[in-house]
Amino acid sequence: MNKVCVVGARNVPDFIGGIETVCAKLYPELKNIAPEFAFTLFTRVKPKDKSEETFAGLRLKYIPTVDISGLENTLHTLFSIVYARLFIHPKIMHLHGIGPGFFAPLSRLFGFKTVVTHHAIDYERPKWRGFGRAFLVQGERNACRFAHRVVCVSQAIKEDLDVRFPKHAERYITIRNGGSLNFQEHIDSPDILQTYGLSRGKYILAVGRLEQTKAYHELIAAYQKIEHPNYKLVICGVGIHAEQYVKDLTANASENIIFVGFQHGVRLRTLYINTALFIHTSHMEGFCLVVSEALSAGVPIALTDIPPHREFRLPETCFFPAGDTQAIETILRQDDFSEYQSREAFEHQYQNTWLVCAEKHKELYHGL
Template sequence: MSKVCVVGARNVPDFIGGIETVCAKLYPELKNIVPEYDFTLFTRVKPKSKAEENFAGLKLKYIPTIDISGLETTFHTLLSILYARLFIHPKIMHLHGIGPAFFAPLSRLFGFKTVVTHHAVDYQRPKWGGVGRAFLVKGERNACRYSHRVICVSQAIKDDLDVRFARNAERYVTIRNGGSLDFHQHVDSPEIMHTFGLSRGKYILAVGRLEQTKAYHELISAYQRIEQPKYKLVICGVGIHAEQYVKDLTASASENIIFVGFQNGERLKTLYANTALFIHTSHMEGFCLVVSEALSAKVPIALTDIPPHREFKLPEACIFPVGDIEAIETILRQDDFSEYQSLEAFEHQCQNTWLVCAEKHKALYHGLV
């Protein structure tokens, strides 16, 4: 049996974060199609019971770390790789994110086939100081130089690596995240609609982690320019190590600006399925899971003009300039959002399932072992 260790997620399932969502969706699919693989996901959230040490056929191994932003992931990755070397002896070490990728040389030194998934150019996020940014820059370089394969979650990331780290370009491969939600058996949750005073088609939805690069402050500023808004604005998500930004955002909460916190499962699907418009004002992404989820719901969508958003094949009418509050306001003022729907984009997303993503990972793993 081939052993695979996975590092990068805080925990699975039902934990907010792109890497957490990817791991919760991808690895159960992989386990189903390659049952001969033994997966261990290293987590840094302590389980409350024995039942939380397994998930969908995967082993969850808790490794304690330091609860300090910027050091949490660093120490957890180092200890996880050391634990894997001493007690598990995997054939493949899969590191998610350019932070954990800092330790790609150590993983390779231990004899592991080392795979790094490059989720985003995280050092461009304004929350990082000089030391943190330098660490992430080095992590990206280590991924490209020392890993056996670098999985890019969007073609935009691969194109960037091909230019900046051309020497090892044969190691880079694009495997876009799945991101599709299954709405075939979905039944709306009346509880969430009632709790937040929402009605079908009477609100605009934004989903994602509450942090500065998502530019919720710009969305709220544009919305507040409208004296008598026809739609409520619903923001779904929480902040992680962004306390002041979240505090500033939630200070604008009102009858029409509603923060619903972290939602998942049928409650999240309900929010997607009943919105008049999904809008994403982000300044940077690697691959945007919430956009793919919204496409699964087949709702109107408006996005900032960044390369990963272009890969969803939405028409030009759905794209607006980054940071353009007036453009956002113009969109929010409209009575009808039908021009922001695209059958081609919906169909394109339907073909990009988590099973397809898992099959591509299977082929990559087999090529290594």
């Protein structure tokens, strides 16, 4: 049995965050198609009982850390790698994110075949300054230099690494996240709509973590310029270590601007499938899972014009310049959003499943 250890997620399933979603979707699929691998996912949320020590055939190993932004993930990664060396002895160590990627040299020193998934250029987020930013910059460098393979979740990330770190370009591969939600047997949860006073097709939806790079403040500013809006604005997500930004953001809550917090499962699918328009105002992404989820729901979509968003094959009309609140306002004022739908984009996303993603990871692991 080939052992694989995975580091980077707080916990799975049903925890907010891109890496958490990827791990919750990818590894169960991978376990199903590659039973020759035994997976241990290191987590930093203490389990309440024995039932939380496994998930979909995966072992979840809790490793304590400190709940301090900037140190939480760093120390957890270090402790996890050391624990793996002492007690598990895996063949493959898979680190998710350029923060954990800082420890790629240690992983190799311990004799592990080392994979780092590059999810985003995290040090460009405004919250990172000084030592934290320098650590992430070095984490990206270490990943590119020392990892056996660097998995880029979008072609935009790979092309960026090819330019900035060309010496190790043969190690970089693109494996796009799956991101599709299954709507084939979906039945609406009336509870989520009733709770927040929503009607089918009468609201605009934004989904994602409440942080500055997602630019929800720009979305709200544009929406508030409309005196008599035809649609409510629903924002689905919570903040992590962004207390002041979240406080400032949620101060705008009103009858028409509704914050629904973190949602998942049938409640999240219900929000997607019944929205008049999904809008994403983010200034930076690696691979945007919420866009792929909205595409799988087949709803109209409007996005900022950034390279990762261009990979979803949406038509030109679906894009607007990042930071342009006037362009956002123009979109929000429309009565009919049908021009923001694309059958080609829907079909492209339909083919990009988590099973496809898992098959590519299986090939990668066997190659190592």
